Amino acid sequence: MHNRNAWAIAPLMALSLAACSGEADKSADGAPPAPTNQTLAEVIADKGEMDTLEGVIRNAGLSDVLAGKGPYTVFAPADAALGAAGSDLSDEAMKAQGAALLRAHIVPGALTRADILAALERGGTGGVQMRTMADGLLTFSRDGDAVTVTAADGATARLTGDETVAANGVVQPVDGLLVKAE
């Protein structure tokens, strides 16, 4: 009897292990991951590849905003995507520039990848748009399996990696900056 019970829960255990195999924050059916208890600021701080972004946020004085009510969706460039701007805008003398850059990467509300894909499905091939906190428009479109986001000035990045649904928004990693450098 005892052994039969053990075998009965084996499939459940297998499913549990599968859920822990590096895809824990992404559901099997492509649905958005479950929200964490962390704030946007904490999520970004915990992502090792976003240390530079965290520095820019802190330097610009926006840590409290991203730890606050929100919600916001942050299109978060990893360290490599920030490039030289990352270290420059972490400088005390560059707080304003950092704030301006960040505002172009933040939109209101919680925007999951599934939401974006659903909007693209509805919106056809012309792309769908969201307004940034810098009063600009980001246009989303499909590029094969990828979702690209393009700013009004032509800066383009792709959604990459795993999104994280925070307690006060969503962190959407992107592979480039959403403001075009001259």
Next chain:
Amino acid sequence: MKRLIPLTSVLVLALCASSPALAQNGNGNGHGKGHGAGNPVQQDRDDDGDDDRREGRRNGNGRENRAERDVPRNHRSAEVRVREIVGDPPREGERAVRELRRGLERGESVVGREVIGPRRDEVRALLQGCPPGLAKKDNGCLPPGQARKIDRSQSYDRYNYLWRSFGGDGGYQYRDGYLYRTAPDGGLLGYLPVLGGILSTGNVWPTQYTYQQPPQYYSRYYGLNDRYQYRYSDGVLYGVDPKTQAIAQVAALLTGQQIDVGQRMPAGYDVYNIPYDYRDQYVDSADRHYRYSDGYVYQVDPTTRLVQAVIQLLT
């Protein structure tokens, strides 16, 4: 002939419960007095309770009409702000709902304006001359007698493109807390304080700079601190120490868009973005979409893109 009438609280409840599309914000807080240097868009905080009068109130008679029963229980945690409607005074909730629905279909049943903040172009009206303590020199503003700091200027200038979205002829240059706009010939047109520059925590609020008191609702939604006076300007909600006038907090980033019932939803809200805690209550359907911005949920007709309701989110 059309008449403007305020809804009774009973009607508000019926409308909230049956269709948020039929209710909207109150008469705004655009009646404030000026602050600072007389800029017309500055307004006093709406502390007179007017905000509360605009908000829908729950029926206190203990009875539950059909509209209330039809709505999910958690939906009632949200208030729908009501302003004015056009039409005859309703005698009962359901009749009012029918009439207002017809009116909405005609595009005439709701009027008014949701005031969240001054428009960006108003806020970005350049301040003339140079910031306090600086003198106009070499088409720029420098501390009197101080030579231009070449190294820092060059470093700053690499990132002037970040303000390109402000638009207009000429360009923008950031220097020591302020953004300067220059004409194509290089002449100084004016300046603006910017977030992260002079508008950083610890700095005194520039007396010439435009701001507006945010709606009282923001105190509850964003959980604002009673110790500070809050000021909204150019997409940012700041907490200012009333005694020292120093910026004590950058409380929130906002789009600052004025989105009103009856108007077309502006560009930039194509994706469902409702906060997670409210997704069970505000679900897109064939005849209504919901979008979030700056603490409010907007109910939008998917076909016409007309905003049908502005909904507050209680915390």
